[in-house]
Amino acid sequence: MSDLTENLAKAEAALARFRREGVLNHIGGTQRMAASGATFDTTSPVDGGVLASVAKGGAEDVDAAVRAATAAFAAWRDMPGKDRRAILHKVADGIVARAEEIALVESMDTGQAIRFMSKAAIRGAENFRFFADKAPEARDGQTLHAPGQINITSRRPIGPVGVITPWNTPFMLSTWKIAPALAAGCTVVQKPAEFSPMTAKLLVEIAEEAGLPPGVLNVVNGMGEDAGKALTEHPGIKAIAFVGESRTGSMIMRQGSETLKRVHFELGGKNPVIVFDDADLVRAVDAAVFMIYSLNGERCTSSSRLLVQDTIYDDFCAKVAERAARIKVGHPLDPETVVGPLIHPVHEKKVLGYFDTARAEGAEIATGGVKVGDVGCYVAPTLFTKATSDMAVAREEIFGPVLTAIPFADEAEAIRIANDTEYGLTAYLWTNDLTRALRMTERLEAGMMWVNSENLRHLPAPFGGVKASGIGRDGGDWSFDFYMETVNVCLAATAHKIPRLGA
Numbered sequence: 001m002s003d004l005t006e007n008l009a010k011a012e013a014a015l016a017r018f019r020r021e022g023v024l025n026h027i028g029g030t031q032r033m034a035a036s037g038a039t040f041d042t043t044s045p046v047d048g049g050v051l052a053s054v055a056k057g058g059a060e061d062v063d064a065a066v067r068a069a070t071a072a073f074a075a076w077r078d079m080p081g082k083d084r085r086a087i088l089h090k091v092a093d094g095i096v097a098r099a100e101e102i103a104l105v106e107s108m109d110t111g112q113a114i115r116f117m118s119k120a121a122i123r124g125a126e127n128f129r130f131f132a133d134k135a136p137e138a139r140d141g142q143t144l145h146a147p148g149q150i151n152i153t154s155r156r157p158i159g160p161v162g163v164i165t166p167w168n169t170p171f172m173l174s175t176w177k178i179a180p181a182l183a184a185g186c187t188v189v190q191k192p193a194e195f196s197p198m199t200a201k202l203l204v205e206i207a208e209e210a211g212l213p214p215g216v217l218n219v220v221n222g223m224g225e226d227a228g229k230a231l232t233e234h235p236g237i238k239a240i241a242f243v244g245e246s247r248t249g250s251m252i253m254r255q256g257s258e259t260l261k262r263v264h265f266e267l268g269g270k271n272p273v274i275v276f277d278d279a280d281l282v283r284a285v286d287a288a289v290f291m292i293y294s295l296n297g298e299r300c301t302s303s304s305r306l307l308v309q310d311t312i313y314d315d316f317c318a319k320v321a322e323r324a325a326r327i328k329v330g331h332p333l334d335p336e337t338v339v340g341p342l343i344h345p346v347h348e349k350k351v352l353g354y355f356d357t358a359r360a361e362g363a364e365i366a367t368g369g370v371k372v373g374d375v376g377c378y379v380a381p382t383l384f385t386k387a388t389s390d391m392a393v394a395r396e397e398i399f400g401p402v403l404t405a406i407p408f409a410d411e412a413e414a415i416r417i418a419n420d421t422e423y424g425l426t427a428y429l430w431t432n433d434l435t436r437a438l439r440m441t442e443r444l445e446a447g448m449m450w451v452n453s454e455n456l457r458h459l460p461a462p463f464g465g466v467k468a469s470g471i472g473r474d475g476g477d478w479s480f481d482f483y484m485e486t487v488n489v490c491l492a493a494t495a496h497k498i499p500r501l502g503a
Contacts, residue, residue: 003334004084004333004334004335006458007114007333007334007335008333010100010104011067011104011107011108011333012104014101014104014105015051015052015105015108016107018051018052018198018201019051019052021199022039022052022053022054022055023042023045023052023053023054023055023197023198023200023221024055024201024221025055025057025061025065025218025219025220025221026201026217026218026219026220027061027063027064027065027068027205027215027218027219028064028068028071028072028189028214028215028218029068029208029213029215029243030214031295032055032058032061032064032270033056033170034055034057034058034221035060035061035064035221035237036055036056036058036060036399037239037398037484038055038056038058039053039054039055039224040053040054040056040194040249041053041054042109042194042195042196042197042198043344044108044111044341044489045110045111045340045341045343045344045345045348045376045377046108046331046332046340046341046376047112047146047375047376048345048375048376049054050131050223051108051109051198052198053196054194054221055221055222056219056221056222056223056226056277057221057222057226057227058222058226058227058229059123059226059227059230060482061139061227061236062189062191062220062227062230062231062292063230064232065189065218065219065220065238066107066160066189066231066234066236067236067250068214068215068218069109069160069187069188069189069216069218069236070159070160070187071215072187072213072215073157073159073186073212074181074202074218075158075187075213075239076186076187076213076216077156077185077186078185079185080136080137081135081136081138081285082136083185083246084132084135084182084185085132085135085136085183086132086483087132087210087211087403088129088131088179088182088183088210088212089126089128089129089132089139090130090133090210090211090214091132091207092125092126092128092129093125093210094206094209094210095121095122095124095125095128095203095337096122096125096173096201097117097205097441098202098206099121099122099125100118100121100169100288101202101498102117102121102124102202103117103118103120103121104117104172105171105198105199105202106120106171106196106198106199107113107332107333107340108196108332108333108377109170109197109198109199110168110169110170110196110332110343111165111279111296111340111342111343111376112168112169112230112295112296112311112333112334112336113295113332113334113337113339113340114332114333114334115337115338116294116295117169117332117336118171118402119171119190120169120171121171122376123172123175123482124171124172124175124203125175126459127176127177127179127459128179129384130179130459130460131179131180131183131460131479132179132183133158134180134183134199134457134476134480135184135334137152138157138183138480138484139155139156139185140154140155140397141153141343141486142152142191146222147402148492148493148494148496149490149492149493149494150317150490150491151487151488151489151490151491152489152491153362153486153487153488153489154198154486154487154489155184155480155484155485155486155487156185156485156487157184157185157186157483157484157485158186158235158238158240158483158484158485159186159187159236159238159260160186160187160188160189160232160234160237160239161181161186161187161188161189161191161237161239161240161241161483162188162189162191162231162237162239162240162241163177163178163181163188163189163191163241163242164190164191164193164224164228164231164232164238164240164241164242164243164244164252165177165190165191165192165193165200165243165345166193166244166349167194167195167196167343167344168194168196168232168244168295168296168298168343168399169200169299170192170193170197170199170200171200171202171203172201173243174190174192174199175203176474177241177243177474178190178203178217179243180474180479180480180482180483181483182212182216183480184479184483184484185484186483187215187216187218188216188218188219189218189219189220189231189237189399190202190204190217190218191219191220191222191224191227191228192219192220192221192222193229193244194221194222194223194224194332195344195347197221198268198341200221200240201219202221203217204217204218204219205210209447210296211311215481216453219299224248226253228257229455231260232252232255232256232261233255233256234259235259235371237259237261238261238262238356239254239261239263239264239482239483240252240261240262240264241263241264241482241497242263242264242265242266242315243265243267243300244265244266244267244496245268245397246267246268246397246422246423246468246469247279249263249267249471251266251471252265262482263471263472263473264470264471264474264482265277265467265470265471265472266300266463266464266469266474267300267423267425267468267469267470268331268397268399268423268425268464268468268469269301269302269304269423269424269426269465269469270302270304270305270358270394270395270396270397270421270422270423271302271304271305271308271395271428271446272303272305272306272307272417272418272427272429273287273288273305273306273424273427273429273430274307274408274414274418274428274429274430274440275288275306275307275308275309275312275430276309276311276364276414276430276431276436277311277312277473278431278432278433279430279431279454280430280432280437281312281316281319281480283430283452284316284430285316285319285320285323286454287303287346287415287428287430287454288303288306288320288428289320289323289327289454290454291303291322291428291454291455292304292306292401292402292403293324293327293338293339293381293401293403294338295399296339296340296341296342296343296400297339297398297399297400297401297402297403298342298343298399298400300425301425301426301448301455303403303426303428304397304398304402304403304404305394305403305404305417305418305421306320306383306403306404306405306406307405307406307407307408307414308406308407308408309402309407309408309409309414310407310408310409313387313407314432316374317366317383317385317405320366320383320403320405321366321367321383322367322381323392324367324368324383324403325356325367325368325381327339327379328399329378329379329381329413331342338380338381339378339381339401340378341377341378341403342374342377342378342379342400343377343422344377347377347399347400348371348377348379350398350399351379351398351399351400351402352379354392354393354396354398354402355369355370357383357392357393358384358387358391358392360394360459361391361392361397362386362388362391363384363386363387363391363393363404364384364385364386365382365383365384365385365387366383366384366405366465367380367381367382367383368380368381368382368383368401369382378382379400379402381401381403382400382401382402382403383403383405384402384403384404384405386405387405389406389417390411394406395421395422397423409439411436411439413416414440414443415440415443418444418445419443419444419445421467422467422468423445423465423467423468423469424445424446424447424465424466424467424468424469425447425448425465425466425469425470426446426447426448426449426450426455426465427441427446427449427450428449428450428453428454428455429441429444429449429450429451429452430451430452431452432452435470437451437452441499444465445467446465446466446469447463447464447465447466447469447470447473448462448463448464448465449464458474458475459475459476460475461475461476462474462475462476462478463475463478464478
């Protein structure tokens with residue numbers, strides 16, 4: 001039996017329960033149909049087949065979930081941090097125990113290759129462990145001395161929060177938001193992306209089996225215009241953490257403004273990878289290829305603009321094109337597959353549309369630029385060359401396995417091109433000149449930068465973007481800054497003089 005055949009059999013066994021039970025909302029510890037009884041189908045981008053029927057939640061379901069989260073909040077907030085830590089570690093254990101199931105289901109639901117989804121599931125467990133260990137210290141603050149007074153700060157969880165998760169690597173990215181919220185002492189209402197709702201069901205099951213009290217984590221499935229809007233507008237939700245498109249983030253900010261919600265946005269990117277001619281070019285090729293063609297190019301931190309010094313531009317682009325042409329496109333459950341099908345026919349149509357746009361604007365397609373096969377949402381890894389920074393393919397977030405290469409002459413031009421975008425999430429820089437690296441990183445408009453590296457995450461480090469790429473930071477204490485309020489108590493240390501008005 002081949003690895004693909006074996007994985008298909010395992011996936012079919014994992015999906016059988018979803019087909020039988022459907023993907024229901026999970027509110028107050030119980031699974032429920034939508035109050036309206038409405039459902040929608042989640043389909044696989046592999047072949048368009050229906051994977052499961054999903055509850056189509058709306059305002060009534062969101063209100064029930066918020067009430068459940070509100071009722072559970074006080075006890076969860078007041079639970080000692082060490083006890084929350086123990087529960088969250090058990091959640092991580094449960095994720096590890098079911099990591100293969102999570103990866104198989106997510107691959108079929110999203111089209112992401114199993115070679116990446118298996119790692120993403122384990123990364124979700126690591127997120128829970130990291131924030132579990134921080135739970136006992138989440139409320140800690142500082143002691144600030146001033147003449148005649150002592151100030152004591154502490155942090156308090158803000159209450160029920162809404163988490164709206166994306167369709168690309170949804171399991172791992174949901175843990176990146178939910179784990180710190182729970183560690184902080186908040187309760188959560190999650191609205192999964194309608195394109196990939198299935199593994200949210202697995203996470204809440206694992207969490208409650210690990211001892212998470214009912215109502216602490218709730219899930220309402222549905223569309224953004226219904227369930228999502230109801231969540232962002234609900235007065236009982238104190239904050240919204242959202243991962244997705246910049247345009248949607250702007251809409252969520254408007255919807256939450258009436259109730260003065262705190263927002264945390266991880267949004268889009270059109271991230272540059274900048275390669276100077278003094279760089280380790282072998283490693284730079286490896287990094288450039290990995291950061292755009294892994295995960296189908298469907299990730300916010302992908303390096304979708306390749307800026308190469310003109311002295312090496314042709315040779316470097318030829319090497320990237322050669323590597324891209326050899327990348328295996330295929331069934332996501334095949335361990336050899338690198339690029340699987342894109343998430344949905346709507347998204348596939350958007351990505352394919354850029355090929356004609358690029359040609360019309362004068363870019364050349366060095367490799368790819370075509371749909372692969374007649375069934376499923378498969379697109380060949382693509383490289384545009386001879387591009388300029390005013391082209392749509394150099395400015396708009398395509399969110400697929402599509403790379404646009406632009407030449408530059410010197411540091412000043414590299415900076416100008418790199419910053420010539422509404423986004424500012426990440427930037428990648430390849431050079432062996434340390435002083436150049438310092439100059440460049442000082443002037444690049446990005447929330448995160450990697451020098452001589454692909455995207456290697458360190459969980460205590462801040463994660464987030466500038467400009468249209470987001471608001472706020474995840475990671476370490478930066479996550480707690482969002483999910484908690486800092487309060488200050490001032491104690492008078494002396495009998496200082498108080499003005500006696502009206503005495």
